[in-house]
Every structure is written in structure tokens, then in C-alpha cells.
Amino acid sequence: MDLLITIILLLLCLLISNIISHYLPSIPTALTQIAFGVVMALLFSEMEFELEAEWFLLLFVAPLLYNDGRHFPREDLWKMRASILGNAIILVLLTTIIGGYFIHWLIPSIPLAAAFALAAILSPTDPVAVNGIAKRIHIPTSVLNLVRGESLINDASGLVAFNYAVAAVVTGYFSIAEAITDFAYTFFIGAVAGLALSLLIVMFRFLLRKQGIHDVTFHSLLQVLTPFLIFIVAEEMLHASGVIAVVVGGIIHSLVSERTETLLAEEQVLTENIWSIVIFILNGIVFLLLGLNIPSSIVDTVEDPSLSNWLIIGYVLLIGAVILGIRFFWSYLFSIYEYKTDKAKTSEKPSIKHILLVSLTGVRGAVTMAGVLSIPFVIHTGQGFPERSLILFLAAGVILFTLLAATIFLPYLSKNSGMPEINDEDLLTSAKKKIMIATIDKLYLEMNEENSTAAYELIDEYKRRIRQLNQVARIEEEEPRLKAMTEIRLRALKQERNYVHQLLNEEKITEEVFAIFEKSLDYREEALSTNMQAGTRFLFGKAIRSWKRFARRQRRTKLDRREQIRIGKEIQLNSIKSAISYLEKWKESSEEKQWIQVVIREYQRLVDRWEKPSASFNEKIQEQKEELRLRIVDQQRASIQQMYEKGEMNREQAKDLRRFINYIESATLYEYEE
Numbered sequence: 001m002d003l004l005i006t007i008i009l010l011l012l013c014l015l016i017s018n019i020i021s022h023y024l025p026s027i028p029t030a031l032t033q034i035a036f037g038v039v040m041a042l043l044f045s046e047m048e049f050e051l052e053a054e055w056f057l058l059l060f061v062a063p064l065l066y067n068d069g070r071h072f073p074r075e076d077l078w079k080m081r082a083s084i085l086g087n088a089i090i091l092v093l094l095t096t097i098i099g100g101y102f103i104h105w106l107i108p109s110i111p112l113a114a115a116f117a118l119a120a121i122l123s124p125t126d127p128v129a130v131n132g133i134a135k136r137i138h139i140p141t142s143v144l145n146l147v148r149g150e151s152l153i154n155d156a157s158g159l160v161a162f163n164y165a166v167a168a169v170v171t172g173y174f175s176i177a178e179a180i181t182d183f184a185y186t187f188f189i190g191a192v193a194g195l196a197l198s199l200l201i202v203m204f205r206f207l208l209r210k211q212g213i214h215d216v217t218f219h220s221l222l223q224v225l226t227p228f229l230i231f232i233v234a235e236e237m238l239h240a241s242g243v244i245a246v247v248v249g250g251i252i253h254s255l256v257s258e259r260t261e262t263l264l265a266e267e268q269v270l271t272e273n274i275w276s277i278v279i280f281i282l283n284g285i286v287f288l289l290l291g292l293n294i295p296s297s298i299v300d301t302v303e304d305p306s307l308s309n310w311l312i313i314g315y316v317l318l319i320g321a322v323i324l325g326i327r328f329f330w331s332y333l334f335s336i337y338e339y340k341t342d343k344a345k346t347s348e349k350p351s352i353k354h355i356l357l358v359s360l361t362g363v364r365g366a367v368t369m370a371g372v373l374s375i376p377f378v379i380h381t382g383q384g385f386p387e388r389s390l391i392l393f394l395a396a397g398v399i400l401f402t403l404l405a406a407t408i409f410l411p412y413l414s415k416n417s418g419m420p421e422i423n424d425e426d427l428l429t430s431a432k433k434k435i436m437i438a439t440i441d442k443l444y445l446e447m448n449e450e451n452s453t454a455a456y457e458l459i460d461e462y463k464r465r466i467r468q469l470n471q472v473a474r475i476e477e478e479e480p481r482l483k484a485m486t487e488i489r490l491r492a493l494k495q496e497r498n499y500v501h502q503l504l505n506e507e508k509i510t511e512e513v514f515a516i517f518e519k520s521l522d523y524r525e526e527a528l529s530t531n532m533q534a535g536t537r538f539l540f541g542k543a544i545r546s547w548k549r550f551a552r553r554q555r556r557t558k559l560d561r562r563e564q565i566r567i568g569k570e571i572q573l574n575s576i577k578s579a580i581s582y583l584e585k586w587k588e589s590s591e592e593k594q595w596i597q598v599v600i601r602e603y604q605r606l607v608d609r610w611e612k613p614s615a616s617f618n619e620k621i622q623e624q625k626e627e628l629r630l631r632i633v634d635q636q637r638a639s640i641q642q643m644y645e646k647g648e649m650n651r652e653q654a655k656d657l658r659r660f661i662n663y664i665e666s667a668t669l670y671e672y673e674e
Helices: 002-023 029-043 053-071 074-079 081-106 112-121 127-134 141-171 176-210 216-237 242-260 265-303 309-341 352-360 366-373 388-414 424-446 452-472 476-505 511-528 532-555 561-589 593-611 619-645 651-669
Strands: none
Touching (some): 002 265, 029 265, 029 388, 053 216, 074 081, 081 141, 141 176, 141 242, 141 366, 265 366, 309 388, 352 388, 366 388, 424 651, 511 561, 619 651
């Protein structure tokens, strides 16, 4: 029961952290989740959630890296193979050796082998936190691909180096020849195991289909279980690198999927949806667990009277700076080497800004924490592992240091980088809005007397989506249009008010009915008064109207409530028609015919609703809405193709938008089956 409550609390914190990140985009979601984990550990001190390296690698690292292997662009992977392998293997070894010697020199109480272990576990990078930062700033694609590519391998190389260093401390024995041999075996057999097991699972799935087992839910579940099966076989049976095995398995899966995605479209869509949920949960819980384990890992060090808190914080800053410094110098030297040896001259000349971006994106994360927590408590002599609590504190501190450094400095480095300010998310949002507007125009063309109610409901849906997209990214080009639309609506509202006043002056309505309409018109005008000038006019007008109501109060008469409602509906309908007539006349002489017509359509929709009141649920209207949705799908796809041909988006963005349209179409056609 305690475990179940802990899992539910983690999921709730995961949801809350994402809500907070929506309102505080400058703070990466990963940092918010770490903070939530720390708070949970402090509030629920009795809650224990040990982070064992073996199950952490199986439950979190295996599926995350498998998914990265599935989606990593293979052309970029091959093009950047030298950089990726250099960072994933050579840089890990350099970090282990140089960092180890520096840690031992800085803190002599940490033996050299233990210092190597700490430096080795600090070498793997975690691209998840960087991805969160990259959503709000522009980081060059080449830098992101390098970080993602090296993380596919450096988890394995860092863990192997870490395990050998820990073994040297525990047993007091180390052989460089055995280490190199075992390192090569781990990598090679891990890759072969990933290749063979992936192909076996693919063959098994096709064999099941030949036997008539086509259940897409079954096959999707088998795909999700694949990385766990590969990791267990590689680690437990072959004693190879399960990390390398799942990465290779993910790449093989993507190769097979490309050849079968049109034949197995339903399975592909379902599997991708399942994976998106799984990855969202795992990525979030990784950092929550990291935060949960920070207090317990640093408490012994903080309570140690022989160590000043400021001193150990200084250790963290120095070690973190050296770890990033090693990455900086390696990246700079390797960039110069690539530039000078590039005969095709496709490589850009190395710049300090680019090297700093590569260095700061090397954020350390959950693999580092999981590894350092697996350090044993005692060694072969029966004594405690030397400075274990201090090593835990230093690892946790360096993780936070690299994450904070990336959060603070990457936005500054990404500014004025010569790249467009609008990122892919902004472009996609703008394109979606254009599709929505084209869809609304198509709905007006498809509208007839029979399906007008359904059409207006659909138009409302698409307008709500446009408003939601506007809240995400307000594009400055729309401001003049919004201002013009507001002015048109205010003038139409004034015409409605004049009509109601005329009825009152002619004594065709009572003061009580008039007050109801006056209050409603006031609310609408207040909502439209978005600037100071319009707001001032509204306040003065409201004061004058209040004085007139007070002067007429003595001659107010009472009417039956039902009669008031009937009269009210009739007046409302006639006032709307009066506004439409006014707008039609204005449109003839105005230069803003397009926007006036939009407001006229809004009023016509109101007339249609008043004259044809709809029930809470009408099956016929729902069927008409579904038919209209399917009719406008072709228009939406045509709009995407036009924008793609005009160069307003690239191929990947067009694919994302087509996928967006496919989701809407799938939801329309979906029927639940037992």
C-alpha cells in the first residue's frame, strides 16, 4: 500500500510540475521536478524509496534509450559518428582520468580509485533536461543531435568505467588488460545481442500475424515490452551491456517500421500513443526520484562537523567547473581537428560560442545519481567505503550545478546567434491557425439550411482552438486585425443599444425589461473595451445611462415573468437583426469588408440559434458534424500542401501537421469495440 501511495504521489507531482512549467517557462521542467522530489522527501521523512542501480537501469534507462534509438535520425547519427563516438568513449575516459586525479588532489581523503569512480559516473550526459530548455530557446540542431547521440552510448561507457573503479576500491585489485578486454566484450556482445534479439522479436511478430493474430493492442504491448526483454537477456544472461543492446534494438526497430508503417498503420499509431505516455511518465519520475534521494544522500555530509558547509559547496563548484572544462577543451580540440581534416569543407569554423553551447548542454542527470547510490557501504577489509557520503553529496551537487549552469547561461548564448527568433513550435502554431481559418471558410461554404446548426457548432470549436493557440503564442501581426474587429463589434453593439433605446422611448418595452438589456449590453461592451480610450468611453456612457434609468424609475411597470421572457427573446432577435442591417450598409462603403463580414457571420449565427433552439443532445446534429468534419479534412490537407510548396514549412513540420489532421480524423471515425 505504501508503494502504491508513493507512485500516486509521484504521478501527481509530475502533473503539477508540468502545470508550473507552463506558467514559468524560464525554469526547466526537470529542475521543478527535482525540487518537488526534495520537498516530498522533507515532508514525508518516513517514506523510503531506495534507488537501486540495477532496477533503475531496467525500468527507466532501457525504455528511454530504446525510444531514443527509434527516433534518432540515422543520417545525422552516421554523419556525426566521429563526434558522437569521441564524446561517448574518449571524452568519458578523459573525464574519468583527469577528473579523478583532480578530485584526489582537491580532496586527499578520497582515494584515487574512488575519485576515478566519482569522475566516471559524472561523465554520462542526460539530454532530457536539455530538451526542456531547448523548447523555449533556440539551440542549434547539430548541438542537440550531438548530445542526444552521445547519450545513447556514454551511459554504458561511464557505467563500465565506474564499476571497474568501484571494484578496485572494494577488492583492492585492478588490471588494465582485463578492464580493456571486458570493456570491448561488453560493447561488442551488447551490440550483437541487441541486433539479434530485435530481429528475433520482429520475426516472432510476423509469425504471429501469419497465424492470424492481428490484435493491434497485443502487438503494441509486445513492442513496449521489447526493450525490457532485450536489456534482461543482455545483462543477466550474456553479461554484456544492456544499454548498448537496447540502443541497437531501437535503431533496428526504426528500420523495420519504415518498411511496414503503411501496412501496419493502426498498430503504429497506437504504439506511438502508448510510447508517448510511457516516455512522459518515465522522464518526469526520473527527476522526481533524483530529488527524493538528494536529502538522504547529503545528510551525513552536512552533519559532519569536520566539514564546513561552505567548503563542500566550494568542492562542488570546482569539480563541476572542471568537468565542464574538460568537455569544453575536448570539444574545441575535436572541432578544430574536424574542420582541418574536412576535405569537402562542409564543417563550420569552430567558434567559442558554439563550443560553449556544446559544453553547457552536457548536463548530468539520473544515471549519475543511480550509479553513485549503488556504491557499496563496505570494502573487502570490512571497513566502510572511503568518503561514501561525501561522494554522494558531490555527485548530487554537480548534477544541480550543471543543470543550473545550462538554465542560466544557455539562453544568453542562444541570443543573437544569427538564427531566426521564431522556433519550430511558433511556426507550427502559426500554421495550425492558418489551417483553422481556412477550415472555417470551408465550413461556411458547406453550410446549408439543414446543417447550419451543426456547422455553427463546429465553427465555434475551431474558433476556440484558435483562441487557445493565441494564448500559447500571440503573433504581433494579428494585433491590427484584432483592433479592427473590436471596433466593428463595438459599432454593432452601439446599434443594438440604439434599437433598445428606441423601443423604450416609444414605450414598447418596460423599464424593467430595458434594464435587463442595458445590463447585458454593458457587460458585452466592457469585455470589448480592451484599450484605455474605449474603456473611458464605456465608463462615461455607463454613468449617463445610469442617471437616465434613475429618472425613469417612477414610471416602471410590472409584467408577468413569462411575458417578459417572450418579449425579451423577441427584442434580442430584432436588435441582432438591426445590427446586421447596420453592418451590411456599412460594409458597402468601408475598406474593411472582410472583417465586417466576419462579424456579420457571428450575428447570423446568433439569429440561427435564437430561431432554431437546439436540444442538449441531438443525434442528427452530431451525425451532421461528423460528416462536415470528414468533408473539411481534404481542405485541411490541401492547406498544408500549399504552405509546404510555398516554403512556409519544411518536410518534418508538414508531417507533424498531417499527423495532427490524422488525429482529428481518427477521433471522428473511431468507434468503441469490446
